[in-house]
Amino acid sequence: MKRLAALLLAPLLMGQSQTGPKPVLVPDVSQRDIEIAYSFTGAELLLFGAILYPGGRAPADGEKPADIVVVVKGPTQAVQVREKEKVAGIWVNAERMRYRSAPSFFAVASSKPIRTLVDERTRAIYELGVDSLQLSPASGAAPAVQDRFDKGLVDLRTRAGLYYEAPKAVEITDGVLYRARVQIPARVPVGKFTAETFLIRDGRVLAAAVRPIDIRKSGFERFIATSAEDHSWIYGIVAVALSILFGWGAGAIWRRF
Numbered sequence: 001m002k003r004l005a006a007l008l009l010a011p012l013l014m015g016q017s018q019t020g021p022k023p024v025l026v027p028d029v030s031q032r033d034i035e036i037a038y039s040f041t042g043a044e045l046l047l048f049g050a051i052l053y054p055g056g057r058a059p060a061d062g063e064k065p066a067d068i069v070v071v072v073k074g075p076t077q078a079v080q081v082r083e084k085e086k087v088a089g090i091w092v093n094a095e096r097m098r099y100r101s102a103p104s105f106f107a108v109a110s111s112k113p114i115r116t117l118v119d120e121r122t123r124a125i126y127e128l129g130v131d132s133l134q135l136s137p138a139s140g141a142a143p144a145v146q147d148r149f150d151k152g153l154v155d156l157r158t159r160a161g162l163y164y165e166a167p168k169a170v171e172i173t174d175g176v177l178y179r180a181r182v183q184i185p186a187r188v189p190v191g192k193f194t195a196e197t198f199l200i201r202d203g204r205v206l207a208a209a210v211r212p213i214d215i216r217k218s219g220f221e222r223f224i225a226t227s228a229e230d231h232s233w234i235y236g237i238v239a240v241a242l243s244i245l246f247g248w249g250a251g252a253i254w255r256r257f
Contacts, residue, residue, distance in 0.1 A: 021054035021065070027197040032115040034215045042186045045072065045213070047109070047195055048179040066201040067111040068170045068178045069128055074105030074162075075191035078138075081153050097149040100136040101145065104189040105162050109169035109180040117200050126198060126205060129165050130154055161185040188245070190216050 025050035034043055047070050079102050085094035108114065112128050123132040135150055157163040162185065171182040193213035199206045 023054070023199055023207050025053060025197050025199055026050045026206045027195070027209045027211055029081070029211050029213060030033075031193050032211075032213060034213065042188075043184040045074075045182045045184055045195075046179060046195070047175070047182060047211075048245070049197065049209075050200060051176050051178070051207075055175075061106065061139055062090040064201060065172070065175050066199050066206065067117050067201060068172060068180070069110040069114060069117065069198045070109065070170060070182070071127065071196045071198070072105070072107045072109075072182050072193060072220075073103050073196070074193050074215075076100075076101035076107045077104050077189070079153065081111065081149050083149070095145070095149075097141060098138040100138045101155070102135050102153060103133065103163075104191065105166055105184075106130060106133065106157075107166070107182050107191065109166040109182055111165040111178070112174055114165070118203050118205070122203065122205065126208075128198070130158065130165055160187060162187070187208070188215060197242040 025223070030046035030048075031043070034045075050064065051068075078098065078100055080098045081095060082096040091092065095107065108129055110117065110128075114123060118126075118128060120132075126133070127133055131154075133154070135153070137146055137149070141149070147150050149242045154163055161183075166180075170178055170183075172178045193215055195211045195213055198208050198209075206239075
């Protein structure tokens with residue numbers, strides 16, 4: 001319900017930004033397709049574009065400059081977070097919470113720190129920032145418990161390099177051209193990604209645009225992933241057979257020496 005309300009309120013906020021013609025964003029990305037092979041150690045994604053002002057003009061002298069925020073988001077996935085508790089000197093699983101959907105990757109680059117650009121309400125509506133993610137827990141827990149698990153999930157993925165913010169990572173030239181670099185880690189999941197660009201001025205979102213990005217496995221890794229997904233029972237039999245074969249081979253070699 002919170003996400004639905006956010007989507008309904010978003011056009012209203014954008015509509016309040018200006019009464020006349022609004023600027024238009026023309027974004028693009030350096031790579032629409034990223035292939036992951038066995039030697040993949042990460043990638044640097046360049047996001048760039050232009051701000052088209054009404055009448056094709058450039059920002060007038062004395063006009064307050066606009067800012068850019070770029071959000072790169074990976075496909076959502078169900079995830080379960082477990083909380084560890086120390087019992088009699090041993091760490092064991094205690095409480096847990098399941099989320100119906102959480103972004104597998106979430107990176108935010110901005111021309112200025114986001115908290116200085118928009119208020120908390122606007123950040124929540126457009127998910128501008130790691131602390132503004134709209135997660136979807138599958139169970140109704142107490143607000144304090146849910147907040148604790150939300151922070152735990154964000155912390156885990158931040159430490160893995162899958163969630164991060166890069167303030168002042170967007171460069172704007174002459175108030176018209178912009179570019180930003182986003183690091184894609186080696187552990188990034190595959191799937192359909194989106195690069196959302198937001199034009200912000202006076203605390204309001206004036207324009208937004210989205211570009212798709214496809215990250216997929218290639219070579220032998222792609223063959224293995226496709227086999228596991230499309231022919232799971234054959235993949236399982238082959239995996240078990242190879243395990244037995246390698247185990248037997250290792251035992252035979254050990255007996256000889």
